[in-house]
Each structure stands twice: as structure tokens, then as C-alpha cells.
Amino acid sequence: MKNTPLVALLCGVLLSAHAWSAPQYIADVDIASFDGTLLDASLFIPESPPPADGYPTVIFTNSWALEKNQYYFQAKELAQNGYLVLSYSTRGFGFSGGLVDVAGDNSIADVGVLINWLEDRYPVGRLGLSGISYGGGISLLSAARYPRVNAVAALSGWADVIEALYPNETVNLVWGSLLVNTAMRKEPVIDQIWGSLRSGQNLPQVLAFAAQRSALSYVDELNRNGTAVLVSNNFADYLFKPNSMTDFYSLLEGPKKLLLNPGTHAVTEVLTGNDGHIWSTSFRWFDHHLKGEDNGMDREPKVDMTVRISNKLERYEDYPVTEKSTTWYLRPRLTLFDSGSLKGSPYWGWGWTNSFNGGWDTFAGTGIPLLSDALEGFGIPVYTPMLAINGYYAIDYESPYQWQTLKIRGAPRLEMWVEPTKAEAQLNIHLYDVGPLGLGRLITHAPVTVHGEPYRAQKIDVELFTTSYDVPFGHWLVLAIDTEGLLYQKPADTNYTVRVPYSNSKSSSLTVPHL
Known part of the structure; x- marks a missing residue:
């Protein structure tokens, strides 16, 4: 009984320390984009004082048909480790206004507005972008547009829209229909493009639409910006196949990392499959390139490939992994x-x-x-x-x-x-x-x-x-x-x-x- 006050004091100190280290969470933030469209966002702010060069910062972009809360747990974990983290719903999804434009000019311009909004209000240090599927593709395209972006972790994203929806001149009917029919608020051009692709009409317009939204079109910009790029794709992803992503990866000249995993589109990442390897590697990628941690990421093999069925992780210096x-x-x-x-x-x-x-x-x-x-x-x-x-x-x-x-x-x-x-x-x-x-x-x-x-x-x-x-x-x-x-x-x-x-x-x- 004599020790009770001391124990209570120690518990109070520990609880206070824990409360001090917990990040502040702002669940709903409306950010006006360049055209007045309101983007629905949430924000985690570290309780720890910012480093001299500002908080390492990550912007999460939602997957197709999902919204900002998709990354709540990942954002919280990063914030607990000193990151300023903003998650938002792209235009046309969630409670954001506007119309879906399939990673068009408006969506990429939105990312620039979000960067400026953060920098006007918080001490932003090195900046990273991340997301699954639609979020991964927008992250790559935005990093090419804005040299301010230092690192990207694009998970189940795409490098070539044509390979996704028209592989070897064959209409990807199931996946294409799923995408078009789950975008309830979309620009009319999307239905027009999908209709042209299915009918084999106006293919030059379709190809131009696709090229503008394909990361393969912007490799030079990413190389010029020196962006550190991590990409992750899945072998049974019959929407965003790994083939064009491995081509894209091979053309990158800056820091890069390639993860190839079993599973289908986005499911491996959403369910934190592959024994959590994809997210843990993405976090280490940001720790190294945004926080400057010497965690060995720059000395590890560039390619992590997990064998199907056995789920055995193998590592290789580069891709292709074999010449045999x-x-x-x-x-x-x-x-x-x-x-x-x-x-x-x-x-x-x-x-x-x-x-x-x-x-x-x-x-x-x-x-x-x-x-x-x-x-x-x-x-x-x-x-x-x-x-x-x-x-x-x-x-x-x-x-x-x-x-x-x-x-x-x-x-x-x-x-x-x-x-x-x-x-x-x-x-x-x-x-x-x-x-x-x-x-x-x-x-x-x-x-x-x-x-x-x-x-x-x-x-x-x-x-x-x-x-x-x-x-x-x-x-x-x-x-x-x-x-x-x-x-x-x-x-x-x-x-x-x-x-x-x-x-x-x-x-x-x-x-x-x-x-």
C-alpha cells in the first residue's frame, strides 16, 4: 500500500508521455482546388516538434471508388513516427466534389493544390506520395508534374492505360466495365472513350487519352526530377499487369524499387498480404528518402519477387532477374x-x-x-x-x-x-x-x-x-x-x-x- 502513490505517479507520467506523442487527427478538412472544387481530406499532425527542415510529409490518394479513410491506419502509423500525413478523396469520389476524369489534368492539378495548401499551413519537409490502384497511378503522374515530390510508393498502379484496358488489341471487358460502372460521377468523355474502345472506333482519340494518363509517357520528367520511385504490382492482376510496370521500372534512372507479388489487383495491398511486406517496405522507403534514415534501403537489392504458391520472397539486384x-x-x-x-x-x-x-x-x-x-x-x-x-x-x-x-x-x-x-x-x-x-x-x-x-x-x-x-x-x-x-x-x-x-x-x- 505504501508504494501506491509512487506507482500512480509513474503511471501518470507514462500516460502523459503517451498522450504527448499521439498525433493530432483532423477527420474532415475541405480544401478548395484551383477551380473551386472542394476536396474532402483528413490530416494527421505529429505532436513532436518539426525537424529543422520540416516534417517529412506523405499525401495518400484513394483507390478507384474508395475515399480518404482507406489509409487511416497507415496514415496514423506514419504520423506516430513523425510524419505529417494528408489523405484525400479524389474528385468525383467520396465527399469530394467534381467529376472523375481518370487521372486527367484536373486530378493532377488537385495534387499541386494540396501540396501548396500543406506548405502554407505547416512546416513541410521532404514530400512523398502514395496510394493503391488509382492512387498509385495519380501518385506517379503527379510526381512527374511536380519536382517538389521527393519519393513515391505506387502500389498496384499502372504504367500504361492501353495495356490495362486493351492488351494486345483485346478489350479487357470485365475490368473495364467494372471501372466504368463504379464511377457514378464521371466526365462524359469516360463513357465515350470506353464505347469507342469496345466498338473499335476513334482509336487515335483513345490512344491519346491513354498516353496522357500513362506513367510511361513521363519517365523523362521523373528522371529529371530525381524522384525516388517504388512500384509494387501483383502477378494475377489482370487489370494493371506487371509487364508495362517492369518496362517503366527499367527506364527509371534515379533511386528505384520493384515489388512483384502473388495476388490480384490491389487485394494484396488492401489486405496487407505478402506478410505485410509491401507496406513495411513502402514505409522504409519513405523513412530513407524523406526522413533520411540510414536503414539500408539504398544498399539492398532493387527487386523483391515473391514466388507464387510457396510465397517465398526472393531478392534480385535488378530486373530482368535472369538472362537465362x-x-x-x-x-x-x-x-x-x-x-x-x-x-x-x-x-x-x-x-x-x-x-x-x-x-x-x-x-x-x-x-x-x-x-x-x-x-x-x-x-x-x-x-x-x-x-x-x-x-x-x-x-x-x-x-x-x-x-x-x-x-x-x-x-x-x-x-x-x-x-x-x-x-x-x-x-x-x-x-x-x-x-x-x-x-x-x-x-x-x-x-x-x-x-x-x-x-x-x-x-x-x-x-x-x-x-x-x-x-x-x-x-x-x-x-x-x-x-x-x-x-x-x-x-x-x-x-x-x-x-x-x-x-x-x-x-x-x-x-x-x-x-
């Missing part, structure tokens, strides 16, 4: 009930032709749109029974057995001769890992829509979506190709045949990068 690859050549099947083969040397036999037909989907596919992609992040892949792939509507090729683990790292590439019987034909290309039971696990895929004179042979060159996957000992690869997929808009006329010629002069091949 194996090329297999496509050999013909003898009947509709056979598989073609993938061999180590080109086909040199008599001229031969296989064919398969449009008009029907097959078991070759990416699973249930959105759901299967999300489950992939939890180690639940898409399975397909290889024997169920209908040879009338598809064609498949089997590789030799793999007598050691094949560690695929990167984007497989298919070069293939085809002769469609119509001026437009779609191919959905799937690469599977197949085991003794004949069940295939989807490794990666890509669509391509070919245009040209009917019955005329043309060679397609398709980069499948980037992946990291280990094919186990005793398994083999299957390349399966059909003409429809649930994710993509099919041609108006699906009554066509795709012929595959084989000859000395028409050699088709699959190249797979691996360790």
Missing part, C-alpha cells in the same frame, strides 16, 4: 484428340497444318473472373483438367517432363504462325504446370486479337503476363490456346477457324525465362 531462358518449338498434333508437342529444335518435316475453331469457350481459362484472381494471392491457383480441353475449339502443346524444378521468372513469349479465316480472330493463350494426375495449374496467360487478310499467314509475337512460378520435378508444361475467355470481349463474328502451319519457313516457338 529455354525455347521450345511447336510441333503438330496428329488428330483432334492428340496434343502437339514442345521440342528443343524447330520443325523440319513436311508442311503440316493444324486447325481449331471459334464459337465456343473451353476449359482452358483463367477461372472465375476476379474471384479466382483473388484466391491466387492466398495460394489457391486455377486448376484445369487437361483432358477436358476440347480439341475442336482449342489446341495444346506439351513440353518434356521437367527432371528438375523449373523456376520461371519473368514473362514467357510466344511467337506463332497463324492463318485465321476471318479478318479478326482472338487467341487466348494459357501456360499450365501439369502433374501426374493431368490437372493443370495456371502459370500465366495473355490474350491477343489478330487482324488481317483472311487465310493469310501472319506471325504473332505475344508476351505473356509476368510471373514467378516453380514447376516441380516430374511435371511438364502445357501451352493451351483457344479463342474465348471470360475476361475479354470476343469478336462480333466468332464463326472462324484458326489454322496453324508448320514448315521449314514457318517455325513457332515458346520462350520461357527461368533461373
